[in-house]
Amino acid sequence: MRAMVLKQIVSLAKTNTPLELVELPIPVPGPGELLVKVSVCGVCHTELDEIEGRIVPPKLPIVLGHEIAGRVHQLGEKSSRFQLGDRVGVGWVHSSTGQPDENLSPEFRATGRDVNGGYAEYMTVSENYAYPIPEIFSDVDAAPLLCAGGIGYRALRLTRIRNGDLLGLTGFGASAHLVLQLAKHLFPESRLYVFARDPDQQQFARELGAEWAGATDATPPEKLHAIIDSTPAWKPVVEALRNLRPGGRLVINAIRKEDTDKARLQDLTYHEHLWSEKEIKSVANITHFDLAEFLPIAGKIPLKPEVRVLPLEQANQALTEIRHGGARGARVLRVSVD
16 A cells, blocks of 8 residues: 655754655554545644654654544454444544543554554554544545544633633644634634734634734734644743733643744743733643544534645645645645545
8 A cells, every 4th residue: 555654753954755655565453443445634733743753653664644534444353333434534542541531641542653644545443433424524624623623622622711701822724723613603702813923824714703813922902711822832822821811721732842932931921921820721632532522513513624635645745834834724635536
């Protein structure tokens, strides 16, 4: 089978082609597993963290990718939850304890990090960590929901906002543009504010219904109850804390932060950024409960991902576009053509 493989940790400042197209054997599903023929796989910023070593896969080479939509091609022994040909999605959680806090467990295994993922024509997964995809979504539209949407749903829940509270989103990429639509549905009386460095992303946010959109360091018309940060940088953290009202909560939806602007943390002052019982909450991975709850909600709204599709062989290009920022919506790789 065709696969785009990461063979070594590299700096993306030194190469635009970290992944190599290779032929691999088709994997065999074990007991309770599915062999999934991958239709499409979304591209996530977390892949940049893996490539550059902020998240080091336990073994190399590895097939990246954890926003997978495909069909059940083969059933492992004792696998009965799905039938051959069923359409399923697979996300970042490949396996864990099955408990509510499984995202924090040392048994957590990530798709495309601890096991081969979706930048390949086939992949295996436990039937307990595969999810039916609502019929309203095409494979392409479903892919970003499996991570950007699902982790955005978890981040939104962690804000603990109520209908009518003021919510901010800093960074407006694949996850945030779905969270905005989700928040408008779940909290219709809440006003939404977006901070993004790129003017095109600011305009995109307004088109999707943001009350206000401005630069990362802009000051919104009013202080906010909660802000979700989905960027790889530190500046948005500092600015978000400044824009919270007393008792406000910042939820950081990023698996790693880069060091390029880490010096911005020196701008933190206790009285302006942290006092008045402000909170910082991080998002750690995702559980199967999140995706199982989120996908039906996404189908009822329905969410409308903004997607740019590229063939599997252009995975490096998709990663480069995400790295340079300003990308509108999500990037999705077309893996299989039938």
